[in-house]
Amino acid sequence: MGRIITLLTDFGTADGYAGAVKGVIKRTAPQAELIDISHDVQPFRPETAAFALLNYYDQFPVGTIHLAVVDPGVGSPRLPLLIITENYFFIGPDNGLFGFVLKREDYRAYEILPGQLPGSAKSSTFHARDIFAPAAALLAKGTDTGNFCRPLDRGAQPCANGLNRRANRLEAAILCIDHFGNVITGLHRDDTIIKKDEKISRIGLKDFECNQICQYYAQKKTGQLLALWNSAGFLEIAAASGRAADLLDVDPQRDKVVLTVESKNK
Amino acid sequence: MGRIITLLTDFGTADGYAGAVKGVIKRTAPQAELIDISHDVQPFRPETAAFALLNYYDQFPVGTIHLAVVDPGVGSPRLPLLIITENYFFIGPDNGLFGFVLKREDYRAYEILPGQLPGSAKSSTFHARDIFAPAAALLAKGTDTGNFCRPLDRGAQPCANGLNRRANRLEAAILCIDHFGNVITGLHRDDTIIKKDEKISRIGLKDFECNQICQYYAQKKTGQLLALWNSAGFLEIAAASGRAADLLDVDPQRDKVVLTVESKNK
Amino acid sequence: MGRIITLLTDFGTADGYAGAVKGVIKRTAPQAELIDISHDVQPFRPETAAFALLNYYDQFPVGTIHLAVVDPGVGSPRLPLLIITENYFFIGPDNGLFGFVLKREDYRAYEILPGQLPGSAKSSTFHARDIFAPAAALLAKGTDTGNFCRPLDRGAQPCANGLNRRANRLEAAILCIDHFGNVITGLHRDDTIIKKDEKISRIGLKDFECNQICQYYAQKKTGQLLALWNSAGFLEIAAASGRAADLLDVDPQRDKVVLTVESKNK
Numbered sequence: 001m002g003r004i005i006t007l008l009t010d011f012g013t014a015d016g017y018a019g020a021v022k023g024v025i026k027r028t029a030p031q032a033e034l035i036d037i038s039h040d041v042q043p044f045r046p047e048t049a050a051f052a053l054l055n056y057y058d059q060f061p062v063g064t065i066h067l068a069v070v071d072p073g074v075g076s077p078r079l080p081l082l083i084i085t086e087n088y089f090f091i092g093p094d095n096g097l098f099g100f101v102l103k104r105e106d107y108r109a110y111e112i113l114p115g116q117l118p119g120s121a122k123s124s125t126f127h128a129r130d131i132f133a134p135a136a137a138l139l140a141k142g143t144d145t146g147n148f149c150r151p152l153d154r155g156a157q158p159c160a161n162g163l164n165r166r167a168n169r170l171e172a173a174i175l176c177i178d179h180f181g182n183v184i185t186g187l188h189r190d191d192t193i194i195k196k197d198e199k200i201s202r203i204g205l206k207d208f209e210c211n212q213i214c215q216y217y218a219q220k221k222t223g224q225l226l227a228l229w230n231s232a233g234f235l236e237i238a239a240a241s242g243r244a245a246d247l248l249d250v251d252p253q254r255d256k257v258v259l260t261v262e263s264k265n266k
Numbered sequence: 267m268g269r270i271i272t273l274l275t276d277f278g279t280a281d282g283y284a285g286a287v288k289g290v291i292k293r294t295a296p297q298a299e300l301i302d303i304s305h306d307v308q309p310f311r312p313e314t315a316a317f318a319l320l321n322y323y324d325q326f327p328v329g330t331i332h333l334a335v336v337d338p339g340v341g342s343p344r345l346p347l348l349i350i351t352e353n354y355f356f357i358g359p360d361n362g363l364f365g366f367v368l369k370r371e372d373y374r375a376y377e378i379l380p381g382q383l384p385g386s387a388k389s390s391t392f393h394a395r396d397i398f399a400p401a402a403a404l405l406a407k408g409t410d411t412g413n414f415c416r417p418l419d420r421g422a423q424p425c426a427n428g429l430n431r432r433a434n435r436l437e438a439a440i441l442c443i444d445h446f447g448n449v450i451t452g453l454h455r456d457d458t459i460i461k462k463d464e465k466i467s468r469i470g471l472k473d474f475e476c477n478q479i480c481q482y483y484a485q486k487k488t489g490q491l492l493a494l495w496n497s498a499g500f501l502e503i504a505a506a507s508g509r510a511a512d513l514l515d516v517d518p519q520r521d522k523v524v525l526t527v528e529s530k531n532k
Numbered sequence: 533m534g535r536i537i538t539l540l541t542d543f544g545t546a547d548g549y550a551g552a553v554k555g556v557i558k559r560t561a562p563q564a565e566l567i568d569i570s571h572d573v574q575p576f577r578p579e580t581a582a583f584a585l586l587n588y589y590d591q592f593p594v595g596t597i598h599l600a601v602v603d604p605g606v607g608s609p610r611l612p613l614l615i616i617t618e619n620y621f622f623i624g625p626d627n628g629l630f631g632f633v634l635k636r637e638d639y640r641a642y643e644i645l646p647g648q649l650p651g652s653a654k655s656s657t658f659h660a661r662d663i664f665a666p667a668a669a670l671l672a673k674g675t676d677t678g679n680f681c682r683p684l685d686r687g688a689q690p691c692a693n694g695l696n697r698r699a700n701r702l703e704a705a706i707l708c709i710d711h712f713g714n715v716i717t718g719l720h721r722d723d724t725i726i727k728k729d730e731k732i733s734r735i736g737l738k739d740f741e742c743n744q745i746c747q748y749y750a751q752k753k754t755g756q757l758l759a760l761w762n763s764a765g766f767l768e769i770a771a772a773s774g775r776a777a778d779l780l781d782v783d784p785q786r787d788k789v790v791l792t793v794e795s796k797n798k
Contacts, residue, residue, distance in 0.1 A: 004292060006285065012711030013570035014580075016587030017763075019538065022567055023591025026536060030593060035288055036302065036568065038279035043712060044773050048280075055282030059289025059395070061296060072773045076750035124748035126763035129591070179278030180309060216390035218342035231283075231392035241310050241338045270558060272551065301554055302568065304545035314546075321548030325555025325661070327562060445544030446575060482657050484608035497549075497658035507576050507604045 002031030003140040004060060008052060008068040009128060010043040017126070021067075021133045028118060028137035044072040046097040048176045050159045051184065054100050055232050057088060067136045068092040069128040080112040080131050081156060082139070082149050091136050093127070099159020109156050110149035117148055161186030165193055170259040172235065174252040181243025183250055185257050187235040194261055202260035203227045205237045206248045217241070235259075268297030269406040270326060274318060274334040275394060276309040283392070287333075287399045294384060294403035310338045312363040314442045316425045317450065320366050321498050323354060333402045334358040335394040346378040346397050347422060348405070348415050357402050359393070365425020375422050376415035383414055427452030431459055436525040438501065440518040447509025449516055451523050453501040460527055468526035469493045471503045472514045483507070501525075534563030535672040536592060540584060540600040541660060542575040549658070553599075553665045560650060560669035576604040578629040580708045582691045583716065586632050587764050589620060599668045600624040601660040612644040612663050613688060614671070614681050623668050625659070631691020641688050642681035649680055693718030695725055702726070702791040704767065706784040713775025715782055717789050719767040726793055734792035735759045737769045738780045749773070767791075 005025060011017040018039045025032055037056060042048045049070040057066055064087075071078075071093040083090040083098055085105040090098050091112070117134040138148055162173025163186055170193065172185035183205065187193070194200065202211050213235075214226045220240040225247065230236045237257060238244050245252075271291060277283040284305045291298055303322060308314045315336040323332055330353075337344075337359040349356040349364055351371040356364050357378070383400040404414055428439025429452055436459065438451035449471065453459070460466065468477050479501075480492045486506040491513065496502045503523060504510050511518075537557060543549040550571045557564055569588060574580045581602040589598055596619075603610075603625040615622040615630055617637040622630050623644070649666040670680055694705025695718055702725065704717035715737065719725070726732065734743050745767075746758045752772040757779065762768045769789060770776050777784075 006289075008282070008285075010711075012572070013568070014572045014574065014584060015708070015710040016540070016569055016584035017711070019540075019567075019569035019584070019588035020591045020763075022569075023538075023588050023593075023596075026567070026596075027591060027593045034567065035285075035292070035300065036279070037282060037285035037288075040278070040280045042280065052280060052282035052285070056285035056289050059286045059293065061289075061293045064289075064292075073750050074748060076748075125760065129763065176281070178281040179276075179283070216340060216342075218339050228391065231286075231395065272555075274548070274551075301551075301558070301566065302545070303548060303551035303554075306544070306546045308546065318546060318548035318551070322551035322555050325552045325559060327555075327559045330555075330558075442547070444547040445542075445549070482606060482608075484605050494657065497552075497661065 002029065002033050004033045004035055004064045005136050005140055006035045006037050006056070006060065006064060006066050007039070008037040008041060008049060008066070009039045010041040010049070010070045011039050011128070013039050017129070020129045024119070024129055024133040025137045025140070028134060029140040032137065032140040041070055042176070043070070046070045046095045047159050050097055050100045051175050053098070057101055060088070062087045065089040065091065065136050065139055067132055068097055069132055070097060071095065071127065074125055074127050079152070080114065080127060080135070081152075082110040082112055082135060082145060083156060084108050084110070089139055091132050091139070094157050096157045096159040098156050102156055107156075109152040109154070110145060111152050112149050163187060163191070163193055168261050170194070170261055172257040172259065174250065174255060174257070175234070177245040177250065177252055181239070181245040182230065183237040183245050183248070183252075183257070184230065185235045187259075189229045189233045189235070197264050198261050199264050200259050201262045203237075203257065205257045206250065206255060208237065208248055223247070268295065268299050270299045270301055270330045271402050271406055272301045272303050272322070272326065272330060272332050273305070274303040274307060274315060274332070275305045276307045276315070276336045277305050277394070279305050283395070286395045290385070290395055290399040291403045291406070294400060295406040298403065298406040307336055308442070309336070312336045312361045313425050316363055316366045317441050319364070323367055326354070328353045331355040331357065331402050331405055333398055334363050335398055336363060337361065337393065340391055340393050345418070346380065346393060346401070347418075348376040348378055348401060348411065349422060350374050350376070355405055357398050357405070360423050362423045362425040364422050366427075368422055373422075375418040375420070376411060377418050378415050429453060429457070429459055431527075434527050436460070436527055438523045438525065440516065440521060440523070441500070443511040443516065443518055447505070447511040448496070449503040449511050449514070449518075449523070450496065451501045453525075455495045455499045455501070463530050464527050465530050466525050467528045469503075469523065471523045472516065472521060474503065474514055489513070534561065534565050536565045536567055536596045537668050537672055538567045538569050538588070538592065538596060538598050539571070540569040540573060540581060540598070541571045542573040542581070542602045543571050543660070545571050549661070552661045556651070556661055556665040557669045557672070560666060561672040564669065564672040573602055574708070575602070578602045578627045579691050582629055582632045583707050585630070589633055592620070594619045597621040597623065597668050597671055599664055600629055601664055602629060603627065603659065606657055606659050611684070612646070612659060612667070613684075614642040614644055614667060614677060615688060616640045616642070621671055623664050623671070626689050628689045628691035630688050634688055639688075641684040641686070642677060643684050644681050695719060695723070697725055697793075700793050702793055704789045704791065706782065706787060706789070707766070709777040709782065709784055713771070713777040714762070715769040715777050715780070715784075715789070716762065717767045719791075721761045721765045721767070729796050730793050731796050732791050733794045735769075735789065737789045738782065738787060740769065740780055755779070
């Protein structure tokens with residue numbers, strides 16, 4: 001069995017662009033096993049893809065290569081990256097896409113050298129096909145990274161979590177609205193922005209307010225709003241069998257989830 | 267070659283939730299072959315997924331494991347199921363999702379025991395990742411079902427076909443509107459609700475009425491409406507190279523297809 | 533390892549129709565490796581799929597079987613085709629779907645003979661499952677094409693590129709609007725409709741006009757319009773980090789890209 005390469009892009013599928021990426025990989029590394037994660041990530045917003053990566057990257061077998069391309073700056077000087085963590089490889093543009101993963105992992109970062117990759121025609125607009133896919137395929141074949149990469153003397157670009165605390169008031173920007181209309185923030189249950197002797201006493205988003213974090217959606221009746229730590233560990237505002245984002249008419253760019261934090265001993 | 271596991275969910279792909287399910291399976295059962303059916307099934311409506319299952323389950327090789335998760339009641343007491351038929355395995359929640367398949371098949375039903383599955387963290391909101399995927403992976407590896415399941419002393423939840431007959435008038439609720447705008451009912455050409463010596467003499471849906479069942483779409487001119495038995499054997503109202511549901515402005519929750527049935531000898 | 537079969541359809545995934553196609557192939561040719569290109573191609577428009585095919589077909593390993601089905605005439609007399617080029621196999625309906633590929637390749641065309649295929653039930657409405665998938669599976673297994681095909685004494689249906697030149701004015705119809713809102717024409721950089729001693733001096737689409745062809749999107753500021761040869765070699769009107777089709781309110785059926793061509797020596 002070959003190495004697994006997962007694919008996350010904002011290419012859609014209908015134009016055959018994602019198909020071209022698959023073809024390049026299979027041509028160079030016929031043994032590689034391709035696994036689609038998504039080609040429908042929100043275009044032009046690497047932070048949304050950064051959240052998606054968190055949901056799956058560490059579920060895969062050790063040695064998996066995660067290819068992820070949401071790349072509004074394609075053709076500009078942003079670097080093509082290879083990231084190596086203890087258990088995984090990540091390949092994609094250096095624009096914050098790997099920011100959430102790398103907050104959790106020790107890593108080494110490398111610049112991919114396009115001139116060292118197979119394939120002659122290099123377009124300026126399709127690096128997924130011409131740079132990232134060939135690099136993933138070489139890696140899958142076991143090619144030494146020294147042959148097509150050089151170490152970077154800095155870390156990868158970070159990805160902001162959108163948290164802002166002043167005294168007992170914690171504002172959390174909206175990371176994304178997921179497929180179910182859940183409103184997901186960048187606040188993780190392990191974030192140290194809330195201290196161990198503190199608790200959340202109030203959660204609000206527009207007209208919704210609550211003082212309790214639920215365990216699962218069906219604790220509330222159909223259509224009722226609730227807050228919970230989702231399966232990736234992030235705080236979200238949801239609705240039982242409904243779409244919280246629609247019920248509250250949420251604008252993900254402007255609206256904030258506002259929390260009140262207080263001491264447990266109080 | 268490993269066993270095939272097919273995947274049908276309402277998770278979308280963009281958030282990485284479906285990706286997490288795939289990762290869990292490949293980590294536990296590296297030889298399993300994953301085949302995406304869909305992650306875009308209509309959310310919160312198991313009956314639509316029940317119809318989709320009918321279209322593909324028995325096309326696959328004997329021994330295929332069909333994982334299907336549309337699960338508005340996740341976290342509530344509905345049971346996680348393993349169903350074994352003569353040729354296939356089905357894994358998913360007990361909410362009617364397997365109802366149409368099980369009308370056609372002899373089966374045994376088992377409750378999956380989450381405590382017997384690998385993986386420590388069990389969220390209350392993501393049973394596909396934490397319960398159904400590990401169970402499918404164990405099955406794919408050939409683990410004895412006795413190790414993680416117990417027999418159920420009742421059948422799985424049924425799924426209503428939405429048929430209602432009074433004398434010669436047969437009302438069929440709309441099961442779903444498919445990708446092509448075809449309006450699909452729960453009436454199967456083999457249903458005994460129409461007797462062998464009877465025939466359908468009239469079919470109506472809103473402003474459309476006909477007395478004939480076509481063989482294929484191109485029998486009519488572009489945009490014309492027709493009735494036919496579709497490739498799964500269900501009665502549908504369609505339009506040649508067009509979207510019947512849009513042309514008739516169909517409300518799938520309220521509108522009904524109305525048939526007149528009469529004796530062949532009449 | 534088995535042969536690769538790629539899948540391009542307009543079936544969507546939610547109804548399980550694409551899943552049925554996959555099941556049929558795996559049942560007949562268990563070793564075949566299925567690779568999804570897309571099931572979201574624009575329904576009823578083979579020319580859009582013809583463009584998508586160009587983007588991926590020749591990226592795949594030699595011997596790949598490309599299954600492509602956008603088939604508004606299913607059930608009518610249009611023939612089911614097998615096309616063999618130097619490096620690839622193509623299977624699908626004879627409606628222009630392979631037109632762009634075949635302008636670039638020498639080929640032999642065959643009619644697939646449904647009566648020679650495995651599987652008894654042949655519906656009139658689902659040839660992808662009942663004819664094209666079984667044919668692809670037989671091919672993947674190495675079955676001699678003489679067993680289920682016969683040579684065609686004519687070529688496959690062409691696909692119009694929508695170009696129309698009068699003197700120095702070249703009108704290009706819109707082939708499709710891609711996932712990123714790029715407006716793609718049928719003008720390829722190698723088309724001989726523009727002579728070697730000529731150059732494009734002006735490009736216009738509705739309110740947009742320019743006299744330069746860019747190298748990559750990020751050459752312009754966010755939201756600015758530009759023209760470029762895309763990664764498949766076709767002329768497109770795009771917007772940096774934006775959707776050109778929306779900015780210009782493009783009607784793909786009616787609007788044209790208009791070019792002025794002049795002699796390089798002028």
